[in-house]
Amino acid sequence: MMKNTVFIGLIAATAIALAGGTAFARGDRGGAPIDFETLDTNGDGQITLEEMQARGAARIASADTDSDGFLSLEELEAAASERAKTSASQMLERLDANADGKLSAEELEKPGRADRRFNRADADGDGAITRAEFDAAVAKMREHRDGRKGSK
Incomplete structure (x- = not known):
């Protein structure tokens, strides 16, 4: 039973990652890259499978807004939408050279x-x-x- 729970959790984490970016490369909300220290939760200088699984479980729990232990389509869409909003906001902040709150073709290219x-x-x-x-x-x-x- 425990193996099934971990397996289901990993599938859900993968779904969230695919919907909103790679977990290793980006923060929980599509932000800054996750650093080693964040993943090494016990501070022993190593990242274990258990620490990675705990991080995935935390991401799933934060997306499971009704706390039923499952991720519905609506919850997956909400999590992906939140990451997309954060990513778009960061993109605008980074690329808006004239600070007008809009991106022109020139600013994008x-x-x-x-x-x-x-x-x-x-x-x-x-x-x-x-x-x-x-x-x-x-x-x-x-x-x-x-x-x-x-x-x-």
Whole structure:
């Protein structure tokens, strides 16, 4: 029975993480990265599976607003929505160069980013992206993304 509870908890934690970002990379509300000291709850210089499970259980408990031991669709959506709001607020704060409370296309696009992406996709450097170059660029991006997922 205990194994089932832990397994269900891990599934729920995974669902929350998928809905709102990676637990390791972000804080509980999509904020700053979680540091080692936060995860090492007993301060012994090591993070154990039990400490990770306790963190997951705490995240689940905070999302389980009716305290029934389960996460309903509404609770998952609320948790994801809260993380999305926090993330959007942080994004606005970080990128709003003229402090007008809005993001323009220029503020969203880092200088030279579109040029770099285009040039990477234009493998032969002829100033145009063929279907083959496009497909190769998409495959490379997927490979890169999947490699990052596998390393976490």
